Amino acid sequence: MEFNTQSAIGNPQSGWTSDELGRICRQVLRNFFGSFREAEVVASFYPYVGLTHTACKVLRRRAPRDMEEIYEQFRRDPELEAGLRRRRLQRGRKLINSSKGRHHALREIFEELNGKHFNHQLHIKQLGWGPRRSWSRLGHFDEVHNSITISPVLDSPRVPRGVVSYILYHEMLHILFSGTDGHGRGRHHPPEFRRAEEAYPDRASIKRFLNEFCRSRGKVRSSGLGLP
Template sequence: MTDSTAVIDQITDLYQEAFCWYGPKRAVPTIHVSFYPYVGINHTIRLRGGEIFVRIGEICREMPIASHKGLAYILLGKLLGKRIPTGAREVYSKYVKTTEVREKAADNKRVKGRKVVTTSKGAVYDLNEIFASLNAQYFGNTIPKPALTWSAKKTYRILGHHDATHDHIAISSSLDTPNTPHYVVEYVVYHEMLHIHHPTKHVNGRRYNHTAAFKRDEQKFVYYAEAERWVERNVRRLKKDARKK
C-alpha cells in the first residue's frame, strides 16, 4: 500500500529476529507493531492472548532502522526478562539523545499540555467538592448543580463566568495552582453561585446582575475581605502567567 506499511513490515521483522535471538527454542508469536502518539519519548510492549503488541512513540517515526533494531532488543528484553545487549542500548540512545528528537518531545509536550479541560477536577482544586461544601454552608443545598469546569484558557480578567443559558459555571484555570489559597477559589465559585441564586433582573429593558441583594450576600462569604484583597494583589501575576506559553 504505502511506504509506511513497508516500514512497519521491516520493523516487525526486526522484532521477530530479536525474539528468536532471545528465545531460539520458542515459536515466534504474532507481533503487531504500530506508531502511537505518545507524549515525549515513550514506547510500550505487551503480551496479550499469546500475541505481542508494540507501540512505538510517534516521535521515532524518522528513526533509522539500526536504532529500531536496538529498540526491538530493548523492548523484547524487558518483556522476556532477559539481559539486553549493550550494543542495542547504545545504538538506540545515540538516536534519542540527538537534540532534534529531544526538541520534538518538548514541542509535543507543550501542545498536548494545552488540552481542553472538561472536568471539574483540576490539577489542585476540585470544583465539585468546593461547590458542594459552599452549597451546604451558605445555601442550605438549594442551588441545583450546574456543569462546573475549569476554563481551557488561563484567563485573568475574568476569573469566573456563569452561563445561565447552558447552566454552566467556568472558573479560570489560572487559579488552579498551589499559589492560590483555597478560600480564593471558593470565593470565585461562591460569586458565580450567587448568579444562580439571584437571577438577572430585567427592569425597563435593562439587565441587572449584581443587585444590592447580590452584593449583600457576597459579603456574607467568611473570607470576603481576604479574597478580595488577594485578587486585587495577584491580578498582575495571573496576567503574567496567562501569557506564558
C-alpha cells in the same frame, strides 16, 4: 478603506436587506468615528447565536451612552431574549474541562458551599475549569446552559482553597439571583446580590490576595482586575 461588518440584529428573511444594514452602518460609523468619513463600508448579515457589538469590538471602543441605552432597551425585549435563549440552546456549545483540577476540586467546593450557604438548594448542570487562562474573567455563570466556568489561572498551588471558594460562591449567587430584573451590570448584581456577596467571610482579604496575585503576573486592570 473598506470596512466589513456582520450583524446579528436581523437577517434577510426578517425584512432587512444588506443595503439597509449598510446604510445604517455607514451613518453610525461616519457620524461617530472621523476615520470612517471617507471609508467604504460594506455590511452583511451573519447568523450569530447571540447579539454582538460588532463595530465596537473591531474599533475597541465603547459606544456612546445614549446608544448603549437604546441597545439595552432593544436587548431586554422579552420576545428577543426568548429567541436568543432558544438559539443558544440549539446551536451554542460550552467548552468546559473537568471540575477536578491539579490543585483544586471544583465539585467538592461547590457541594461544600451549597450546603453551608444555600441549604443544598442550588443545582448546576456543568461545572469545570475553562479552556483558556483568562485573567479578565475569573469565573462565569451561563444561565442558558446552567453552567459555571472558573478560569484555570486559579488552579494553582499559590491560590488558597478559600480564594477559589469565593470566586465559585460569587458565581453560585448568580444561580440564586438569575432572572432578577434591572439594567446593565445592575441586572446581574442587584442590591440583594451585593449584600450576600459582601457577607462572605474574609472577603476583603481574599480580594487583596487576588489583586496581588494578578499584579505579580503583570495582569493589573484599571477596572478592578475583573474581580467579582
